[in-house]
Amino acid sequence: MKVKRVAVIGCGSIGSEVVRAIEEGYVKAELVALYDIIKDKCVELTKQLRSQEPRVVSDLRELMTEKPEIVVEAASQDAVREYGEEVLRGGASLVVLSVGALMDPNTLNKLLKAAEEGNTYIYVPTGAIAALDAVRALRRVGFEKVTLRTRKPPTSLKLVGEPTKDLSKVREPTAVFRGKASEAVKKLPFNINVSAALSLASGTDAEVEVIADPNVRRNVHEIEVISKASRITVRVENVPSPRNPRTSYLATLSAIELLRKLTSPDRLIVGT
Numbered sequence: 001m002k003v004k005r006v007a008v009i010g011c012g013s014i015g016s017e018v019v020r021a022i023e024e025g026y027v028k029a030e031l032v033a034l035y036d037i038i039k040d041k042c043v044e045l046t047k048q049l050r051s052q053e054p055r056v057v058s059d060l061r062e063l064m065t066e067k068p069e070i071v072v073e074a075a076s077q078d079a080v081r082e083y084g085e086e087v088l089r090g091g092a093s094l095v096v097l098s099v100g101a102l103m104d105p106n107t108l109n110k111l112l113k114a115a116e117e118g119n120t121y122i123y124v125p126t127g128a129i130a131a132l133d134a135v136r137a138l139r140r141v142g143f144e145k146v147t148l149r150t151r152k153p154p155t156s157l158k159l160v161g162e163p164t165k166d167l168s169k170v171r172e173p174t175a176v177f178r179g180k181a182s183e184a185v186k187k188l189p190f191n192i193n194v195s196a197a198l199s200l201a202s203g204t205d206a207e208v209e210v211i212a213d214p215n216v217r218r219n220v221h222e223i224e225v226i227s228k229a230s231r232i233t234v235r236v237e238n239v240p241s242p243r244n245p246r247t248s249y250l251a252t253l254s255a256i257e258l259l260r261k262l263t264s265p266d267r268l269i270v271g272t
């Protein structure tokens with residue numbers, strides 16, 4: 001099997017680990033390009049590489065001239081909106097980490113159209129949670145309930161818009177958001193990608209509660225899904241990523257695992 005050409009947008013905590021996984025051969029791929037609005041982040045990263053020689057590019061047009069077959073977006077919701085269509089229409093499939101962007105039907109439809117025109121795919125890693133395979137399977141029978149409750153240390157949470165709250169002063173568990181996933185991804189765009197992945201997997205706009213909890217040191221996600229076929233409760237306690245406390249390390253590992261699957265010559269595929 002020919003080694004796939006991969007480019008990465010965003011050389012932050014997730015992007016850097018993805019790059020390292022390729023460098024170490026854990027993901028068998030050729031790293032052809034890196035892009036970040038802060039170019040130095042990519043430049044610094046390439047200094048640590050021996051087996052890979054990606055081009056550090058200044059914009060998306062340049063990135064696409066390297067003819068990647070897979071582009072990993074590990075940047076921001078804005079990046080998905082700004083570059084997603086061009087990537088997909090230009091012949092590369094897109095691994096989306098900032099999955100909150102896909103909760104906007106307008107954005108999702110544009111990307112799906114571009115993917116169809118480019119004969120490419122949009123891949124969403126399971127991310128910082130588990131059991132999305134079962135949730136997807138249950139779609140066939142429908143759902144009575146799809147909820148996510150997330151607890152994070154207050155300093156790991158970043159709320160945007162009104163009302164702005166100084167979460168560093170929170171001394172007891174405090175709900176900072178209750179509502180639909182489509183709203184959660186706007187209010188907490190850096191935190192609650194899991195709610196978007198759960199919603200996309202279930203085909204519903206999940207009910208979400210986010211709690212700033214000074215008693216927890218891990219990012220805790222609890223999913224409850226009730227359907228005719230199964231009742232599923234999942235609790236995942238994630239260690240924050242050493243480089244970005246808002247990101248759970250499992251999300252990074254999940255992205256690496258997806259990329260490994262997409263680039264692997266393995267003939268045995270486990271999990272739906």
Ligand SMILES: NC(=O)c1ccc[n+]([C@@H]2O[C@H](COP(=O)([O-])OP(=O)(O)OC[C@H]3O[C@@H](n4cnc5c(N)ncnc54)[C@H](O)[C@@H]3O)[C@@H](O)[C@H]2O)c1
Nearest residue numbers: 010012013014036037074075076097098127128193247251
């Ligand atoms: N799917 C999940 O489960 C999950 C979990 C954690 C984080 N995330 C999301 O993944 C993304 C990356 O997370 P991270 O922890 O690596 O963040 P990070 O802040 O460590 O790194 C992001 C990098 O992207 C760059 N960037 C931002 N906007 C850009 C743009 N428009 N164009 C080019 N570069 C841009 C930044 O300069 C930064 O270097 C975030 O959007 C985060 O919310 C998803």
